[in-house]
């Protein structure tokens with residue numbers, strides 16, 4: 054049996070038909086039955102950013118393989134734990150590792166945790182990710198708030214909302230012009246200013262990976278107004294927003310996207326993880342303050 058196998062669920066099912074309300078409710082009830090806390094805030098840790106999970110106090114840790122119908126994490130820098138506990142005395146649920154379509158999962162499966170959060174009573178989802186910096190004024194190590202996305206996979210049958218629509222999750226035709234909430238970005242800017250941590254804001258784009266982008270793809274994205282590129286987050290933000298949850302998303306610029314055809318530079322995952330580890334503590338401090346402010 055492959056380690057990717059998730060009981061009963063077809064991990065390659067393109068539509069969300071696999072993820073009925075009852076099935077998602079079953080997962081959410083399984084978790085709620087094992088903890089007393091009722092977090093209103095969920096956090097997803099991106100590549101190399103799982104250290105935030107270690108800051109959670111009074112933590113109950115559920116390895117993904119213990120949770121019924123949950124996918125497994127297979128990527129370096131994604132531990133694969135669901136953690137429920139407190140950050141600065143505020144109840145949170147934290148994913149130490151996310152799911153990517155390049156792991157062989159459909160986007161419907163990658164975004165299943167957002168629906169679980171919704172049924173658990175979560176109101177705000179804070180997504181973090183590693184990304185390549187396309188905006189030429191960005192430096193490696195910069196922190197960028199995502200204000201919008203361009204996600205070609207979501208224009209295809211890999212849109213996680215394709216399939217049956219259960220109105221208990223969200224509407225058939227969700228608007229996408231306000232996915233990343235301005236009021237939450239404003240709060241985050243205020244915190245960064247106080248801590249004197251420089252913050253960028255911009256547009257994120259994700260393809261499905263696992264390959265990094267070609268020079269021409271990156272140049273096209275730059276012309277579209279994209280500032281940073283990754284392989285995740287947009288799908289989760291879409292589904293969280295569709296479910297009526299507030300979304301804040303933060304991209305850590307872990308490497309420079311290469312837009313020169315003759316450059317000898319190239320992106321690689323070890324650099325991504327190394328930068329993420331180096332900048333983790335600033336990001337953690339910002340997130341911890343943010344959680345206290347919006348609770």
Ligand SMILES: O=P(O)(O)O[C@H]1O[C@H](CO)[C@@H](O)[C@H]1O
Nearest residue numbers: 099100182183284285322325
């Ligand atoms: O988006 P996260 O999960 O933070 O990770 C990013 O880093 C990995 C590539 O180095 C890809 O998984 C990409 O999506």
